[in-house]
Amino acid sequence: MRERGGRFLSDNTAAACPEIMAALVAANAGTALSYGADDWTRRLDAAFAGFFAHDVRVFPVVTGTAANALGLASIAAPEGAIYAWEGAHIIRVEEGAPEFFSGGARLVPIPGKEAKLTRDDLAAALRAQPPRGASALSLSNVTELGTVYRLAEIAALGEHAHRAGLRVQLDGARLGNAAVFLDCHPADLTWRAGVDVLAFGATKNGALAAEAVVFFDPALAEGFERRRTRGGHLLSKLRYVSAQLLAYLDPGVWRRNARRANALAAQIGASADWALCYPVEANQVFLKLDAAQKQRLRAEGFEFNDWEDSGPDHTRFVVSWDQPDAEVAGLCEALRALPGARPENKESHANAAAD
Amino acid sequence: MRERGGRFLSDNTAAACPEIMAALVAANAGTALSYGADDWTRRLDAAFAGFFAHDVRVFPVVTGTAANALGLASIAAPEGAIYAWEGAHIIRVEEGAPEFFSGGARLVPIPGKEAKLTRDDLAAALRAQPPRGASALSLSNVTELGTVYRLAEIAALGEHAHRAGLRVQLDGARLGNAAVFLDCHPADLTWRAGVDVLAFGATKNGALAAEAVVFFDPALAEGFERRRTRGGHLLSKLRYVSAQLLAYLDPGVWRRNARRANALAAQIGASADWALCYPVEANQVFLKLDAAQKQRLRAEGFEFNDWEDSGPDHTRFVVSWDQPDAEVAGLCEALRALPGARPENKESHANAAAD
Amino acid sequence: MRERGGRFLSDNTAAACPEIMAALVAANAGTALSYGADDWTRRLDAAFAGFFAHDVRVFPVVTGTAANALGLASIAAPEGAIYAWEGAHIIRVEEGAPEFFSGGARLVPIPGKEAKLTRDDLAAALRAQPPRGASALSLSNVTELGTVYRLAEIAALGEHAHRAGLRVQLDGARLGNAAVFLDCHPADLTWRAGVDVLAFGATKNGALAAEAVVFFDPALAEGFERRRTRGGHLLSKLRYVSAQLLAYLDPGVWRRNARRANALAAQIGASADWALCYPVEANQVFLKLDAAQKQRLRAEGFEFNDWEDSGPDHTRFVVSWDQPDAEVAGLCEALRALPGARPENKESHANAAAD
Amino acid sequence: MRERGGRFLSDNTAAACPEIMAALVAANAGTALSYGADDWTRRLDAAFAGFFAHDVRVFPVVTGTAANALGLASIAAPEGAIYAWEGAHIIRVEEGAPEFFSGGARLVPIPGKEAKLTRDDLAAALRAQPPRGASALSLSNVTELGTVYRLAEIAALGEHAHRAGLRVQLDGARLGNAAVFLDCHPADLTWRAGVDVLAFGATKNGALAAEAVVFFDPALAEGFERRRTRGGHLLSKLRYVSAQLLAYLDPGVWRRNARRANALAAQIGASADWALCYPVEANQVFLKLDAAQKQRLRAEGFEFNDWEDSGPDHTRFVVSWDQPDAEVAGLCEALRALPGARPENKESHANAAAD
Secondary structure, three states, X not given: OOOOXXXXXXXXXXXXXXXXXXXHHHHOOOOOOOOOOOHHHHOHHHHHHXXXXXXXEEEEEOOHXXXXXXXXXXXXXXXXXXXXXXXXXXXXXXXXXXXXXXXXXXXXXXXXXXHOOOHHHHHHHHHHOOOOOOOEEEEEOOOOOOOOOOHHHHHHHHHHHHXXXXXXXXXXXXXXHHHHHHOOOHHHHOHHHOOOEEEEEOXXXXXXXXEEEEEOOHHHHOOHHHHHHHOOOOOOOOHHHHHHHHHHOOHHHHHHHHHHHHHHHHHHHHHOHHHEOOOOOOOEEEEEOOHHHHHHHHHOOEEOEEOHHHOOOEEEEEOOOOOOHHHHHHHHHHHHOOOOOOOOOOOOHHHOOOO | OOOOOEEOOOHHHOOOOHHHHHHHHHHOOOOOOOOOOOHHHHOHHHHHHHHHOOOOEEEXXXXXXXXXXXXXXXXXXXXXXXXXXXXXXXXXXXXXXXXXXXXXXXXXXXXXXXXXXXXXXXXXXXXXXXOOOOOEEEEEOOOOOOOOOOHHHHHHHHHHHHHOOOEEEEEEOOHHHHHHHHOOOHHHHOHHHOOOXXXXXXXXXXXXXXXXXXXXXXXXXXXXXXXXXXXXXXXXXXXXXHHHHHHHOOHHHHHHXXXXXXXXXXXXXXXXXXXXXXXXXXXXXXXXXXXHHHHHHHHOOEEOEEOHHXXXXXXXXXXXXXXXXXXXXXXXXXXXXOOOOOXXXXXXXXXXXXX | OOOOOXXXXXXXXXXXXXXXXXXXXXXXXXXXXXXXOOHHHHHHHHHHHHHHOOOOEEEEEOOHHHHXXXXXXXXOOOOOEEEEEOOOHHHHOXXXXXXXXXXXXXXXXXXOHHHOOOHHHHHHHHHHOOOOOOOEEEEEOXXXXXXXXXXXXXXXXXXXXXXXXXXXXXXXXXXXXXXHHHOOOHHHHOHHHOOOEEEEEOHHHOOXXXXXXXXXOHHHHOOHHHHHHHOOOOOOOOHHHHHHHHHHOOHHHHHHHHHHHHHHHHHHHHXXXXXXXXXXXXXXXXXXXXXXXXXXXXXXXXXXXXXXXXXXXXXXXXXXXXXXXXXXHHHHHHHHOOOOOOOOOOOOHHHOOOO | OOOOOEEOOOHHHOOOOHHHHHHHHHHOXXXXXXXXXXXXXXXXXXXXXXXXXXXXXXXXXXXXXHHHHHHHHHHOOOOOEEEEEOOOHHHHXXXXXXXXXXXXXXXXXXXXXXXXXXXXXHXXXXXXXXXXXXXXXEEEOOOOOOOOOOHHHHHHHHHHHHHOOOEEEEEEOOHHHHHHHHOOOHHHHOHHHOOOEEEEEOHHHOOOOOEEEEEXXXXXXXXXXXXXXXXXXXXXXXXXXXXXXXXXXXXXXHHHHHHHHHHHHHHHHHHOHHHEOOOOOOOEEEEEOOHHHHHHHHXXXXXXXXXXXXXXXXXXXXXXXXXXXHHHHHHHHHHHOOOOOOOOOOOOHHHOXXX
16 A cells, blocks of 8 residues: 555556546436436536527536547548647647548647747747648647637637638647646636637546537537537436536635645645746646656655656646645655756746746 | 326336346446446456357447447448348437448348348349348347247248358347347347348447447458447447446346236237237337227327338337336236227237247 | 450440540640639539520539539438439449548448339438438439339439438439439429439530539539648649630530430340349449350450349440440340340330330 | 739649640550559559559558648547648648548647757657657658758657657658758668659649659558548549559650759759748748738739748749740749849759758
């Protein structure tokens, strides 16, 4: 049995939080119409409209890849393009799902600092690879390197994208963590910033398996249901996904979970300021650790991933909503005690706050 | 509250059974590795190997369409063909999922009596539409009309298919009901009868959302994991699906649930012998009812579907694992009391048993 | 040098006719704009509009498969269906090109007598396999068995198809032969009978390599040019294809060539009346010959194909526009002299004429 | 009638050269087996084996896009990637043909100086976008900016690509011009430098419509014929394409045509040394001309394209194999007489020769 250490591999290792589990159990009473005609699913559009302060069409799915690819396929044609940061989840991890669902749309990888694109980055990419056919800009917020787009940054990208004729999709696998960091309304992160289609993620932040494609322009949902079935993503007993989403929308759930994870991550970042690869803005901490340091941490029972894609000796620590306090405290202590650790620097970006 | 009547629309309207819900709750303790590296998922191959008395590779998914389409894409090439009964779920309901996942394999619909194909039906289809490229025979057992292939029937089809160079896929959305009806070992229905790839269904028979692609020849699983991710069908917290499957494999769960549903359906069939469209061999009852009869039943609170695809005035009643006894008793009584009902005929196929 | 016998394998073995070769040579003078901006291609819409007495959009390609698949992809969606006779070229020979170009539309094979569908055949298929998404009826005229749809037959099919929401595509690889047999205007075979998109064939009837996709409703051509480029079917020096088509539209070319081939085929049919599988209505003759008869004809130098797909002992003889008279005379004589040949029957369908 | 000026828009505006036209006319005698069973096509493998001094499998097609996309689809899987210079024809002009034919392989655009990639450029791209599944490096030689890869440059790329597990495809639309510039054997440009699959172009250099997919490793041609038919790229009267290719392989044709075009382009480059965007190494000249200069040249009857993709005020002049000497002389004179022209600089890269 592990007496110390802790698992910082992914927020996908977390369990489901009590409120969501309770909602699931409650949803298991009696019969319910299948394929989304149930009462839970039928309430989703209204519930999300409240959440986002905007009319929406919402379709529950169970993976982020499905939410991304189905959403992108709604706005990018087979001969179109999808512009994204070069290390985006849709580019690096999803095994060509966007191409598969869109029928061949081209992913255009764009270099960007700390996983974020600027309007200039996008403009350069559009010049180098002009869009043909219906095309999309895909952003992730929180980004894949744990940074968070500021509202003005997304809005600038959204505006430029729209002017260039692109639609904007947001990979919101950790949308809650971004909203907490920015202390903003979910609307600010999405439709107010020009997002047309959202992959809304709840799984990492406390659900069992619950994501949703959210259309802020209902016209874009045309044909979506057929595409979802064709992709095998319409669950027969959909109430179990919708019930999770309904429970998740409570700020006492999503905001609480995200706030806790973000705060713990900030503690870790502050303890290893000298090693930070990127500012800690949500629940991920990227540290540059040498072989001896990694070896020592692992010997002490800490689990984390090497992240060489992002740079030599980079590692990633992810804090989950249910991470034990003791694990975080232990990790902070272990980091401070590492050979090579330097005293904390109060000016550092470990303490980044949204400006 | 509904005082009478009952919901016989689909076994997808059922809740999850207690054992499976308990397993889900139990799985929610602590962290678990993501994307299938968890302890539940890692036990699946062995658990299913025991269940089927054969080495298998097992991949959990959450929809039958995904299980069918991903399995078929493993054995049918883009230029190949998929032969199936003309009313098969993969042909009629899944919005082209097999074509989508296989990259264009052609579905060849074959007419067949009571939703079942004979070796001659298959032979005729192969002559009329010879396969080009890797191709498949897809069977459903239980069939879409509630009938059940006998072991010799599947074996004959499997043998003929293999001789013609086809692989055999089985849509086992209601495999448990078929095994109960035939009182046979799951092996008899699958690899012993020539099935190469199975879409194993648990959702309709008591799970929340748990299906699996089961390969009886591990070589066919080559490339499967990439295809699954590309299709958006790898759940990040896969433990929650795998835990359902592990619980479901207990005969005290799957067999009990299927037995109950089958038995209740047989009661309904016996009560409306004069109206039966097909023998009642599992948990579905197809009745030919005129407009007045349908109207009366619905006025009494019974919910069921018109099923005109299968014939004029056809209707479908599906019994779920958790169907209240009272609903079934009420339906039997209501059917017997319908104007036009005839006394029960003990020789009828309402009492069909596997030969 | 072959002193006797003759090659009756396919009209694709023929050379190009002098007028078309001359047009090609004439087109080879000086420069011409590329990718269809040349003077020949720019005249096509007007020339075909005259030919068909209807406004058209015309796109030259060099294979019948491309003409069929690109045309079908313009009217059938990925989730739609394409209904066709079960032995249609698009189903049996083109290696899934319609699925490939349409992104997965389902080919629904329909049985039909002598390669022709009736309105009832189509209605039955639509009941058994109802269309989902934009769908098409595809007909071949001349058919794959050398028979010719009468105008009323196509019109009835076209009307039924349109009423069911389908668009109608015509595989006109041998359209000239059909028009000659029916002694009708090309308009009668196409838009007047409800055809929306035509694969216009010239290659078999005297061109080197010249086919065209002809849209009778210009709105259907939306997106065609992008799809053509994506399929690799936009020739850089397109003048060479367009020049062939312009030359071909002269009745002194297409009608003369088709008339000659049809007439010679009729002679062959008349000489082997006793062996005819189908009425000889264009330039193909299908004969039922036993092994000894086939062997003897081949020993005498006649080349022809076995055609077992159509029936046991079936063979196919195709007459090309440039078939030497002597080869036809020799074949007629050889057929009459075969052991088992019966005297000619003047009532037979060997002398079929359009009614 | 144009008395002066000249058309420098594209080598696709050229006619076919006499030897190829003669071969086409000669091929038009008598019957020939269809779909590539003819004597011309059957000689292709041997003829190209001689041309390349290596065993090859050769498949004639009629567009460069088809040759590229079909070749790439043979070496890149749906989940794989295709690495290419960011302005490559396959990326910028072909409307997603590589994605379409490969079933979704991802095109990874790589920046590179003067349209050429270095081993470092490739290495960086592989780090930023690592390949998943079978993947390819695609090069163009001559490049899209008229430059030519040196043998050592291609070899270095080929070696690096192979070490990274990629196959190498070459877009040889102007392969003849590259061979002439480098004064090398076609083998040096292809298999000796690591090229696995070639899109061999003849159209731009004197054919009517003749390209070929050439496999230097016959194992890679597995499945090619089915894919070609499925794409609509198997011509029924294939002899007419093969005859062009056979005639083209004569150095008295391909080398003569390419040499003439290159030499004339060099004259133009030398006349406008001050305006050159890139070294003139084949038959394309890119000049930076201001609005007044462009206007004046066009007023004098010179046709050429703006090429802003490559840079502001960039223009492209292409010399065809049949460009009249007088047009080139006239253009040289006009360029020298332009306001802003500077005296020729003998050191300049206008006189580039292969090192």
